[in-house]
Amino acid sequence: xxxxxxxxxxxxxxxxxxxxxxxxxxxxxxxxxxxxxxxxxxxxxxxxxxxxxxxxxxxxxxxxxxxxxxxxxxxxxxxxxxxxxxxxxxxxxxxxxxxxxxxxxxxxxxxxxxxxxxxxxxxxxxxxxxxxxxxxxxxxxxxxxxxxxxxxxxxxxxxxxxxxxxxxxxxxxxxxxxxxxxxxxxxxxxxxxxxxxxxxxxxxxxxxxxxxxxxxxxxxxxxxxxxxxxxxxxxxxxxxxxxxxxxxxxxxxxxxxxxxxxxxxxxxxxxxxxxxxxxxxxxxxxxxxxxxxxxxxxxxxxxxxxxxxxxxxxxxxxxxxxxxxxxxxxxxxxxxxxxxxxxxxxxxxxxxxxxxxxxxxxxxxxxxxxxxxxxxxxxxxxxxxxxx
Numbered sequence: 001x002x003x004x005x006x007x008x009x010x011x012x013x014x015x016x017x018x019x020x021x022x023x024x025x026x027x028x029x030x031x032x033x034x035x036x037x038x039x040x041x042x043x044x045x046x047x048x049x050x051x052x053x054x055x056x057x058x059x060x061x062x063x064x065x066x067x068x069x070x071x072x073x074x075x076x077x078x079x080x081x082x083x084x085x086x087x088x089x090x091x092x093x094x095x096x097x098x099x100x101x102x103x104x105x106x107x108x109x110x111x112x113x114x115x116x117x118x119x120x121x122x123x124x125x126x127x128x129x130x131x132x133x134x135x136x137x138x139x140x141x142x143x144x145x146x147x148x149x150x151x152x153x154x155x156x157x158x159x160x161x162x163x164x165x166x167x168x169x170x171x172x173x174x175x176x177x178x179x180x181x182x183x184x185x186x187x188x189x190x191x192x193x194x195x196x197x198x199x200x201x202x203x204x205x206x207x208x209x210x211x212x213x214x215x216x217x218x219x220x221x222x223x224x225x226x227x228x229x230x231x232x233x234x235x236x237x238x239x240x241x242x243x244x245x246x247x248x249x250x251x252x253x254x255x256x257x258x259x260x261x262x263x264x265x266x267x268x269x270x271x272x273x274x275x276x277x278x279x280x281x282x283x284x285x286x287x288x289x290x291x292x293x294x295x296x297x298x299x300x301x302x303x304x305x306x307x308x309x310x311x312x313x314x315x316x317x318x319x320x321x322x323x324x325x326x327x328x329x330x331x332x333x334x335x336x337x338x339x340x341x342x343x344x345x346x347x348x349x350x351x352x353x354x355x356x357x358x359x360x361x362x363x364x365x366x367x368x369x370x371x372x373x374x375x376x377x378x379x380x381x382x383x384x385x386x387x388x
């Protein structure tokens with residue numbers, strides 16, 4: 001996966017002055033550079049002081065995780081609004097340079113996000129309704145299709161009579177489906193509340209983003225700290241905007257290809273498969289795994305032969321592999337430098353904390369953290385020894 005390939009290049013361009021800065025950043029940078037530097041001094045600490053400091057850090061980390069979990073109803077939409085607002089920061093900056101007032105920029109971008117979400121929901125409502133109405137017939141066809149394979153696995157002890165009564169009977173499966181729909185309906189009100197919080201937070205964040213950044217920068221007292229804060233905020237906004245603008249175009253092309261594969265492979269609702277391919281691509285590793293497995297199951301249920309049924313899944317996997325390993329590096333410029341294990345752990349962690357939305361936020365939050373770390377420790381990076 002090459003989602004961070006061009007991010008370091010953009011950061012280097014900033015360092016050597018290859019970009020145009022905004023007015024607020026120029027003003028704060030000039031004012032900060034004129035401040036006197038604070039004297040550097042070290043405080044000697046013994047092992048007990050270090051242990052106490054780490055113990056306090058551990059306690060606050062545990063308390064912070066508990067707060068994140070308990071306040072998920074409020075923190076999820078607010079965090080999502082901040083991330084989306086930072087992704088739209090480049091567009092907001094360009095509109096502001098054209099003379100559009102900040103409040104108007106916020107209304108335009110928030111309305112655009114709302115229209116995109118409304119269009120997606122309205123486009124998917126028809127296929128999802130059809131899929132729900134055909135659930136009983138689909139379950140029966142699925143059981144009849146996989147029954148010959150299950151009978152070959154003797155230790156499962158599954159026979160056609162197992163689906164006539166018991167926990168895996170058709171009636172039990174339909175009853176469980178009703179329970180799932182009841183859970184979804186029960187959680188509909190909190191979802192609407194979170195949607196309202198998201199749009200309100202997004203609108204307010206976009207309208208006050210410049211003042212908010214100035215407030216954050218001015219909270220630091222020394223010249224070096226303010227310069228670092230300016231560099232970090234600008235880099236984070238630019239990293240998110242650059243990545244998601246590029247990834248959206250590439251994954252949209254992947255969604256179109258997946259829709260064509262679903263249509264050619266005889267899968268129902270090709271547009272739905274294309275949208276899920278686009279959406280799941282923003283979740284590294286887990287997204288392609290779930291999509292490939294789902295396509296494989298759907299293909300086996302539709303076609304009589306296993307090889308023919310697996311062809312759509314194989315085609316999607318190959319196309320996704322080519323895009324991630326060839327198209328992304330070609331567009332972004334450099335090889336992936338983020339540790340895949342760290343990204344995988346981040347996805348698992350945020351999925352456990354916040355569910356599906358957490359899985360979507362894992363990648364941008366990882367990019368934010370790694371950009372901050374890179375900017376804070378930019379002077380401590382070891383330069384490679386060039387050959388003489």
